[in-house]
Amino acid sequence: MELTLQAVSKRYGKASAVDNISAHLYPGVYGLLGANGAGKTTLMRMICGVLSPTSGHIALDGQPIALLGEKYRDLLGYLPQDFGYYPDFTAREFMHYIATLKGLTPSAAKHRTAELLERVSLADASRKKIRTFSGGMKQRLGIAQALLNDPGILVLDEPTAGLDPKERIRFRNMIADLAKNKIVLLSTHIVPDVEQIAHRILMMKKGRILMSGTAQHLTASMEGHVWLCRLPEQEAERFSHVHLVSSLKHEGNEAELRVISASPAPPAPGAVPVAPTLEDLYLFHFHEEADPLVAKRKEEEA
Template sequence: MLELKLNQVSKQFSAKRAVNGISIQISNGVYGLLGANGAGKTTLLRMICGVLNPTSGTIQMNKEDISDMGERYRDLLGYLPQDFGYYPDFSAEEFLWYVGSLKGLTLAASKGKARELLGTVALEDVARKKIRTFSGGMKQRLGIAQALLNDPRILVLDEPTAGLDPKERVRFRNLIADLARDKIVIMSTHIVSDVEYIADQILVMKKGELMKSGTVDQLTATMKGCVWTCHVPLRDAEEWNARYCVSNLRHEGDQVELRIVSADQPNETAISVVPSLEDFYLYHFQDEEEAVTAKGK
């Protein structure tokens, strides 16, 4: 079993500290990395992949510094950045053959793996079409395929579901859940539902620091007594929305049912309900301009 250990990892860019003193130990399983835009998620992932070097701190794989491992560490990695590079005049299969050669696969191995992965991400019917003709979601699925080409033991995915429709998201979540049986999967996202059902651990970043970590049950348990539902007249809904953190709203005739995240009971008729990971996220990020819920971007 692999063990990835971060010890007081920080990254400074001029006057800005993007990542500040993160320490965590990671082994096989799915790790969902949540945080608002600018939280430092991408910087952290790029350091884990060796694209950036930490300003201070260490990253070790099985007690060996990844900077000393060089090619041995890169052979373990599969990485999908937010904006992965591709050649628009390559076909999907040609692109995967090319990436396979960069990863040290023989042409025969690249062709076999490309065929398999194009089927996995539902692109087998367009394998010979130019990438420039692909939709955003199709390009994203191709990016997922290229990250899996070398059968990585560590899979790092930065916003992997961007551009995918709900059906594709379900397919992706099922794929990741299946892959994670013998891999480390670290997946950053703004879409809470993408990690709520498949992540073994949730890592919550805020302003460059690891604010919280734990299972979904552990994190939502901290919200007990902080999530409420209540009904208010339709005419008052806007005022309530301005006063409280409202995670959901449903019209019922001349009434509105509100789901409210608040440490205090909103009114005497409000009923305490079981919190979700989305409630947890909203509670801790309601001061962030870019807070994003499970409804997506």
């Protein structure tokens, strides 16, 4: 199975939400990593056929998905960022309803519902109304409904939103197991969610693919740009206004700072280089989106 994106763009007037993206996706987990507003959701909605590209095309095994129609939708499992549900349905009723929409027989719907609610730890809540669910429980139900038809292509938009750390770990393990024979595209801005399980990471910024590769390949580009510094506590705040600091820990009268630098030169006397992480890479490319004060300060300095 091969899902091909060829020069795919989506424009709204003069603004480009997705700009000339090309990629070849095969069975495995693809982490779509980027800040909010990077165009991730728009791209995923085009892959799911919810939106049509302004230009370019998307094909499955060489066949345009627009022409495949129902055959393509039968292969899809989709969890949108805010999936719709009926609050007065129980979890089991909702799963049976979605199973009917996806064309499952009553016996298959019953079997898959029981299996998947157990898998996402909602079996004990299967008879409870969805309006009584916590945010994390609703998200787990969304994951379960996306898997009902055993899709060959699974598209998950911010699937771990609302999940606690234990649930996120369970979810990552489930996705790693599912990806043996599926194309899984998982969008997030939570770096550990893709660092652990993605075979390939696509970093998206302002509608474009900024870079792609394995986590190891991408983090290697940051070698020599991540440093550990120890400074007197009174200097740490001033230093963090000048440099990109990913973490700061106070120890007595000193502070230990993890610093990401565009220059390979040590940011301070005695600074020690440390191994970069995917989170360092993410912060390096997206810190302006995360901190509008940084962007404003750069504009003032320009």
